[in-house]
Amino acid sequence: MTAPAQEADTKIRQAIDRENPSTVVAFEGMAGKAVFAIAVAFSIFQIWTAAFNPLSSIVVRSVHVGFLLLMTYALFGFRQRGERRSVPWYDWLLGLTGFGIGLYHYVFETDLILRSGDPSTTDLIVGAIEVALVFEAARRIMGIVLPIICGIFIPYALFGRHLPFGLAHRGYDIDQVIDTLFLSTEGIYGTPTFVSATFIFLFILFGAFLERAGMIKLFNDVSLGMVGHAKGGPAKVAVISSGFMGTINGSGVANVLTTGQFTIPLMMRFGYRPAFAGAVEATASMGGQLMPPVMGAAAFIMAETIGVPYSEVAIAAAIPAILYFGSAFWMVHLEAGKRNLVGLPKDQCPSVSRALVEGWYLLLPLAALVYLLFSGFTPLFAGVMGIAATVALILGTRVAGGIGPTALRVVFWIALGLAAAGLWRLGLRTEHVAFAIVGLLILPCLIFKGGRETLALLVQSLADGAKNAVGVGVACALVGVLIGMLTLTGLASSFAGTIVELSGGNLLLALVLTMLACIVLGTGLPTTANYIITAAIAAPALLQMGVPLIVSHMFVFYFGIMADLTPPVALAALAASSICRANHLDIGLIATRIAMAGYVVPFMAVYDPALVLQTSDPLAVAYVVTKAFVAIGLWGAATIGFFWTPLNWPERIFATVGAFLFVLALPLTDEIAFAMAAAFVLWQRYRLRGMRGAQSAA
Template sequence: MTASNAADKETPAIIDRENPTHGLTQLVGWHGKAVFYIAVVFTFFQIITAAFSPLSSQVLRSLHVGFLLLLTFVLFRYRHGKSSDRVPWYDWALGLLGFALAFYHWVFEADLILRAGDPILVDLIVGAIVVALVVEGARRIMGWELPLICAIFIPYALFGRELPGFLVHRGFDIEQVIDTLFLGTEGIYGTPTFVSATFIFLFILFGALLERAGMIQLFNDIALGTVGHQKGGPAKVAVISSGLMGTINGSGVANVLTTGQFTIKLMQRFGYTPRFAGAVEATASMGGQIMPPVMGAVAFIMAETIGVPYSDIALAAVIPALLYFGSAFWMVHLEAGRRNLTGMPKSECPNALTAIRKQWYLLLPLGVLVYLLFTGFTPLFAGTIGMALTAILILGQQATVTTRSILLRFVFWIVLGLAAAMLYQVIGLRIEVAAVTLIAVLIVTTWFVKGGLEAQRLLLHSFADAAKGALGVGMACALVGILIGIMQMTGLANAIARGILAVAGDNLLLALIMTMVACLILGTGLPTIPNYIITSSMAAPVLLEMGVPLIVSHMFVFYFGIMADLTPPVALAALAASSIAKESHMKIAVTATKIGIAGYVVPFMAVYTPALMLQGGTWFDTAYVLFKAVIAVGLWGGAASAWLLGPMSWPERIWATAAAFLFVVALPVTDEIAAALTVSFLVFHWWKIRRAKTTAA
């Protein structure tokens, strides 16, 4: 059996660590119905708590984890990667136990506050069970690596006084450990879980609604209509459609598994090798996590962790994201030139404007979301409004699509607008409460409208998709809380940071390389979220102390956590693409590393010139570093593909690489040397190609 065939048979159910339900066997009978309605109830719970805020933060986090545990144990079997169409009784028992214990913080909320710091025996027993269930649930989803790392930290907290060197600490008893991990907001109910229970879930739901409504097809039509007929058009379609998909879907591997079903096969059909087609899709899809306005879940955790508005994170990511996708687009263009690949016949390409005219309403929620995020509103508010508007538009469109009378459609939307205004102005409800209330009213009224039942069905399936899509992110957030809580108790993060400083000294480049290597190594076994949380707690403070701006230091860690999914030997995005392209995932990973070169270069440029992420400096500084970055990426692309205006020899490739590297270093005189090397290289390359054409003629 080949590597690609093995990937097909063994990995689909576990390949996406951010959304691991891809490829799972569908449950049948009452098992499937029960899980579907549990997922729908979970989503309704998240919507209600986001709009009405009826529960305290601690209770919200606990119930969120309870729903996650219930769905995890009924969807994932004890043997990692195994799936079946029925749920064993013991998995139902474990899931229901985790869900029931989630109410402990709600039922005994007042008592727990009164005895804070002095837990009783029942608190300890319940806490130990919940922690064990979180570890086991996460193991079922993501394998042994991260759960084992987190589990090791518990004995580390208990027996730290016996350890040597910088690992030693005063030690803690079991009561203190469980109190931190279960009863407070430093452990499994820490900041990552809070972000999962609020911002992240709503944005996952937002993406699920748009996907069910046909946003993937709209993005594909726009990409095909704009670049499908150009040289190398099918691969350019993959870059654009995956980039657009990244605006609503923060999971790179899920992006591969959705848009890749169309784009990889399209690229192969028009002459691209399976290796290159899979690499293009993997590279473009991973960029979705750094693509504003809706970036990956890490961006929301980062905003909450460092205490800055999400809009600041998104703004800082704009130029690097454009460079990343521009680099992928450029590599595709060069490969098309090297292999003389043409685009699709224009007659086979849809009209982009026609596609937008037909489904323009799908872009409206995205536009409102961007406006709210970048005008000072919180992600929770923006996510609630965006989700509600999407649901309302889907219900309205589905309910009126079968109504031929334009007058009836017009009346329907007028009544809808008046109802929203009345809820908001007359009754005095908060706007997000009014929006959610309007959804409930519409769900009821669609029973009496032709096409309404189809609208309800679409909405409920979107709700179920969102709940299942939140499992990987949510369980990772809860599990990594064990590690973070114990690191805060023992001071280990500070000790590691001091160790890095001691090794690196005043050498910023060495500290950056050490941090990059740590992120890439951790990324071979961990999803992006725990990778970021672990490395940011240890390495980001070091970079901050060495003068790197706060957002830039955390973005540096974030970027290399993402690039780990493209970097061999594991390269999960390449593994996902291999199951579609039918090619060795290692070959795809090596090619994806070349295509995504900007993802490795831009973070270093941003550290040395923070203006690239709009952190300090003037607009001229930003324009100048962007100019340098574009030239560097262009030169690196030519060197990696061995083609620019024509074929490049090895000396030319080394020449171009040296010029690009000097643009990144940003030391005195390096820009001038890089400019001289670039001009001389381009002149020589142009002369060589022109001479070759003249000789051939």
């Protein structure tokens, strides 16, 4: 491999590892067994604390960060060069030190409460070590950008009294800074870490169980059966299967690496050029962070930050998610029409009904999760029950399969249901009943054929979930430093005032500035960190300008996701390039074009909050959704250069202007846009008839 190719491959690998750390490990011998055991213990600790709530919140956060540090220093070396096959002694020392400090709040919880606000010398030393370990852990996973962005706020807090240009503040001593970062719930153990230690981890683990159980195959088979035979079928399969995956996995990069292994080669086999195939998968996979019920990690942090139930965030994201995937589907349909790309033969597509009959039990935990989330239950309870239901169904299906006759299987399921009802009537909490049923199923699994393999699969899922949670968790801990310093110094309100001042009170300009900030930050940060920073700095400015709270946060959340598609970094494109072997910049540019309509949806939501269901008027919702779909139709035609016939540049400009007018909430703009859309469709119809007439004459 040449030096440039090797450098590019290393860059791809590091970007993938940033959001999917489980890919970096190739340990052998005792190191592999130790890391596996730590990951399983991490998952068991999180399930135990979520189900039984035995520890205080600050202790759970502290131990959570301790596990994150231990796993990070085991998984990632000081310099990341390919796969790791062993763990040096000094990394074990650093990791165990981080884990030991994670127990500090547990061991000295009462003493820390008694001397709250007056830390001892030991507290300060331990806190300083913890902060340094978190910064180094983040650097190993995500590179130097995020640690630098967060790190500059510590000297700002210490030496703020000496700064010019209106940035000065009273200044804080080192003990006050460490007290905020380590001993309070405003720094490392702030809201992002709280959400990581509860909701985020459980939902990542939930997705890991379903993926190991075969959910990816089910989604791919259903998608192939639905649209595999249509025009451009393979690309449409990529969009739909990635949308399905988004319901259980909120990581765009992870979606690329799972569904993309199947869809990208399929697209290339049926005529899509490699860069376009990678771009379709990258675009569709990034939308997974928008797709309820399991959205990206930032969505859980958003709910906690703005103080609303997670279900409200999921409901607000529903229509934008549909528009996003509808836009991607429309783009690949137009590309297929432009290049005359056909689908798979009908007889090569699997049966949707057969796939659902074989994998029906995998859909039940997802259905239960949706019901619980939208029935007023907390995400913590929904996540615990989702995991318990998934494990119980996997074990129960294996045991039932070993019983034999269908009648006995039915009796088994009835008996299991009666046992659960009996335990519940005895006064056990619902989640405890679920785990009791899991315990009852483990013993017969050890007896029946294939049961041990099923148990091994579940244990592997525990390890996968913990490994996949490392990147998000460390980012949450580090960004807590930034949030803590912003809170301590009051800088967040100053930033908001600056944005308002720069925009001159013009909302559109403020939105554009915020969008650019999200995309620029996204070139070096994962989505979660990007959202937390922009939500602290930019979202308050939009709120000051009259944008509703949830809409302003959805705006920065949405563009934090779009940043992962935008070159030069484009993490999703980097992941796709590892499969299709095309240049990641080419993939990123095409993905940006495919997702172009997606850049419009957040602006439309700001000008008409009915798009995120911030109204009780169904007619207003129907109108804005119709408007959005028409705008996406025009954007798609202008971007691809095809509708029913190829478009020349004047036609593409005309379509772009019509789509842009839909965004503006000014008098007559909608009416003019609808008229332009109708004229565009009629013109295309006229041209299509002309082309068909010319072909008939020939």
